[in-house]
Amino acid sequence: MRQPDALLPSGQLWLPRASLVACVRSVVVRSTVGYALDDEQRINRFPATPMCSLSWWFEGSSEMLLPADADNMPGLESPRMPPPGRWVFGGPQTQPTSTWCPGPVHSMVVLLMPDALHLLTGLEPAELTDRFVDAADVLPPEWLAMCASVQDLPDDAQRIACLENFLEPRWRACRPELPLAVQRHADWAVYLTQRAATSSVGRSLRQLERRIKRWAGLPLRELRGFGRAERAFFEAVEADVAQTDVRWVDVAAAAGFADQPHLCRVTRRITGYAPQALYEGMQQQEAFWVYRLWAEG
Structure with a gap:
């Protein structure tokens, strides 16, 4: 960025x-x-x-x-x-x-x-x-x-x-035998699901979800939400790097959200800000340095 x-x-x-x-x-x-x-x-x-x-x-x-x-x-x-x-x-x-x-x-x-x-x-x-x-x-x-x-x-x-x-x-x-080769939240959620399915005798959906929550502290649904939000973040960063306007409806679709309002609700829950307000904060306010750093990394 x-x-x-x-x-x-x-x-x-x-x-x-x-x-x-x-x-x-x-x-x-x-x-x-x-x-x-x-x-x-x-x-x-x-x-x-x-x-x-x-x-x-x-x-x-x-x-x-x-x-x-x-x-x-x-x-x-x-x-x-x-x-x-x-x-x-x-x-x-x-x-x-x-x-x-x-x-x-x-x-x-x-x-x-x-x-x-x-x-x-x-x-x-x-x-x-x-x-x-x-x-x-x-x-x-x-x-x-x-x-x-x-x-x-x-x-x-x-x-x-x-x-x-x-x-x-x-x-x-x-460390477990099943390796994790990538670092995005969405990939980690998939990795936890695979590991939970192969680590114990209990294989029901409820047992898998309970195992994942014990390891991660959060339910699988929330981890998947973090994954979609992170993908949306980097979709917006790529638009900024390309010096094109960020179209939030396109970002929402690319990141797997149902629609733009869904993206707005999740972004506000995770960051406290709507997507456009977060984007403007990153451009204008010192307080958003960690978001800029994550984008640069």
Whole structure:
């Protein structure tokens, strides 16, 4: 996607090494150190996601903006909640979230596949859905030691290498036989369905869906919805790259939605915004940096 001239570089999106593609979706790094931003520009908008997350702050901090009602995204006047711990673990999120940074910040977030996290730690993603908690309350001691090691390293490349070196032998020891070769949400939903169908004796639809929800924290129907929404996002990005007008009716059809209103409802549920408002926000507002970063990646 074309980077708007008036906005900061979005950050860095690191993709995992090949051996970890079924375990780690990506690592997102963001730094506003050295830039002068006003209060409005320090808001951060994040979509709902089926992924789990683990966050570090190397400089500065963030506060959660709490929504006042279901129809409007929170803003500067909204109540704020400090992070629950030094390192924050997040389960799958069914609603968009917003944060605000009091000053310059340098942070890193690793997005983990919830089924992989279950195999690695025994955590139940369904019990952590729509929650952000102190990582010290849920992660095993060896994971917390890794968090401390990452915190103390001097640059992002070394931090990510430390994280991957920690995960790789543990993932090799517990990963399922059925591999995941791609990273889109829709492909992951198909992969989970195949794995659920071949992993236990129970093969009824209800048993498969129960198994998938245990591994992913969300029902298969919602995972498929995330897949369609992600495809629509990249359809719009491709139109932007081609410098053509985004026709939402065509985007809806290409992504598998029933019609344009269906696309609008799902996009609003996942991001808090209608498709055109989200597209304009990406072009004009600092707060939508993570969407621009995802598009660039």
